[in-house]
Amino acid sequence: MDPRGFPTSLPEFQTVFPTDEACAKYLEAIRWPEGFACPKCRQSGEPYRFPTRSSVVLRCRKCKASTSLTAGTVMQSTHTPLSTWFWGGYLVTTQTPGQSALQFQRQLGLSRYETAFQILHKLRSGMVRPERDCIGGEHPVEVDECFVGGRTSGQGGGNHHMATVIGAVEVRQRKDAEQRAVKHRQNHGGEASLKKLVYAGRLRLRVVESRDTKHLVPFLMASIAKGSRVRTDGWYAYNGLAELGFSHDRLALAGDPEKADQHLPMIHLVFSNLKTWILGTHHGAIARHHLQAYLNEYVFRFNRRFYPMTAFNSVLGLAARAVPPTYEQLYSGAWVHPV
Numbered sequence: 001m002d003p004r005g006f007p008t009s010l011p012e013f014q015t016v017f018p019t020d021e022a023c024a025k026y027l028e029a030i031r032w033p034e035g036f037a038c039p040k041c042r043q044s045g046e047p048y049r050f051p052t053r054s055s056v057v058l059r060c061r062k063c064k065a066s067t068s069l070t071a072g073t074v075m076q077s078t079h080t081p082l083s084t085w086f087w088g089g090y091l092v093t094t095q096t097p098g099q100s101a102l103q104f105q106r107q108l109g110l111s112r113y114e115t116a117f118q119i120l121h122k123l124r125s126g127m128v129r130p131e132r133d134c135i136g137g138e139h140p141v142e143v144d145e146c147f148v149g150g151r152t153s154g155q156g157g158g159n160h161h162m163a164t165v166i167g168a169v170e171v172r173q174r175k176d177a178e179q180r181a182v183k184h185r186q187n188h189g190g191e192a193s194l195k196k197l198v199y200a201g202r203l204r205l206r207v208v209e210s211r212d213t214k215h216l217v218p219f220l221m222a223s224i225a226k227g228s229r230v231r232t233d234g235w236y237a238y239n240g241l242a243e244l245g246f247s248h249d250r251l252a253l254a255g256d257p258e259k260a261d262q263h264l265p266m267i268h269l270v271f272s273n274l275k276t277w278i279l280g281t282h283h284g285a286i287a288r289h290h291l292q293a294y295l296n297e298y299v300f301r302f303n304r305r306f307y308p309m310t311a312f313n314s315v316l317g318l319a320a321r322a323v324p325p326t327y328e329q330l331y332s333g334a335w336v337h338p339v
């Protein structure tokens, strides 16, 4: 379990959500952390319960109005059991790399591919929400472009089947960076490697028409807070960043890959993992017009990798609801409805 009680392994997950009933209990606790209150007449207190496999209907004892636990979530009006949805939500948010529909069907033990496809599609729809807040600020940002998808061999060697993707990632200082550096000097001498002192913060990725200024700059303006320190290579399209209000840290790499990795290690690692994911999970076969959706999914998972519970609630459509009790509270019996 992580500190907030979210399962960090599949066996743990199965212990926390073994049945449809356990899933229903979680939904109820998220919606009514203080205990059930009728949405219609505001009456609080234990309702009548009518469980099915795919939802639970709660009926007010006073006005007899019914409320479905899955109303307003991605699980609304489906026949798939709650436990399958929960399992699916866990897989898409925590498994690296993400799932293809076929892998997903096998893991969920579903007999029909179409069911797996639909569930996966609905869970993913909770991932494509564009993230509008700017990254950077106190954290420096690495920016670079890469080519994604398609194969160049045997097709004239050009890039015409590949798409250009621009990315920006925050470089965050570890809280204990100074201690780590001191410890490293004591044990090994010299400077601690950058990798040990910093980690990747929030990420943004966008498919762009080309590497021209007119395509790269709008992404930077929309994604990075003014005044942030922005690291790029010497590509001419980034020439005007200082005039646009960024603190530009530009390095002419002249094709030296070692220098590039020293200057832009985070974004290069992101691109490398992104390409592996696309090749491995999707066999590189992503249509150009779907690519942005996949980038959004990748960014969603990346940005929430330290917050699996937030990601899980988001894909199930529960994020807009009240702050849930922790799983520990729920399943240790410590959590009780206040009277």
Ligand SMILES: [Zn+2]
Pocket: 038, 039, 040, 041, 042, 043, 060, 061, 062, 063, 064, 065
């Ligand atoms: Zn009522």
